[in-house]
Amino acid sequence: xxxxxxxxxxxxxxxxxxxxxxxxxxxxxxxxxxxxxxxxxxxxxxxxxxxxxxxxxxxxxxxxxxxxxxxxxxxxxxxxxxxxxxxxxxxxxxxxxxxxxxxxxxxxxxxxxxxxxxxxxxxxxxxxxxxxxxxxxxxxxxxxxxxxxxxxxxxxxxxxxxxx
Numbered sequence: 338x339x340x341x342x343x344x345x346x347x348x349x350x351x352x353x354x355x356x357x358x359x360x361x362x363x364x365x366x367x368x369x370x371x372x373x374x375x376x377x378x379x380x381x382x383x384x385x386x387x388x389x390x391x392x393x394x395x396x397x398x399x400x401x402x403x404x405x406x407x408x409x410x411x412x413x414x415x416x417x418x419x420x421x422x423x424x425x426x427x428x429x430x431x432x433x434x435x436x437x438x439x440x441x442x443x444x445x446x447x448x449x450x451x452x453x454x455x456x457x458x459x460x461x462x463x464x465x466x467x468x469x470x471x472x473x474x475x476x477x478x479x480x481x482x483x484x485x486x487x488x489x490x491x492x493x494x495x496x497x498x499x500x501x
Contacts, residue, residue, distance in 0.1 A: 381496065382447045385489075389451045392485045396458055396478065403474030422483045429490035439497045448493050455486045 342350075437445045462479045469475060 381441075381444050385444070385447045385451060385492075388489075388492075389454060392482075393454070395481065399474060399478040399481065403472060403478065422487065425487055426483075429487065429494075432494070433490065436493055436497050440493065444496065448489065451489055452486070455482060455489065458482050459486070 437448075440448070459479070459482055462475060462482060466472070466475050466479065
């Protein structure tokens, strides 16, 4: 099925240059865009929003599971669990203003929004625990939410450039 090429086509092909350089070097522009996209605050903001979304979905599923099954456990005192987190929370809350000013404003705003969502969730969990202090699902949800808050502070702290 290989038919021979016409002589005129062979002559044209022989006359073509073997190497052809582009009119200009495109690589520096491509590399710069890759670098700026990899380091830009947009990537971080998207990651933080995604982590907030995952946390919110986890809270929703945990809440639904809690509603579906009421497990009787020993009485629970909210202050006992919160106290184990109190020192770390206080340290991060105190450090947050100095961390926040060293972050990109858009990133800091995303983190502030996430912290507000977590605070609202903690208030709702606290109210639910006051009504059902024996609910193990709520205790687990409280632990998970407190862990998410501390993790958000830790991540923000790691993103902060060290002061000169």
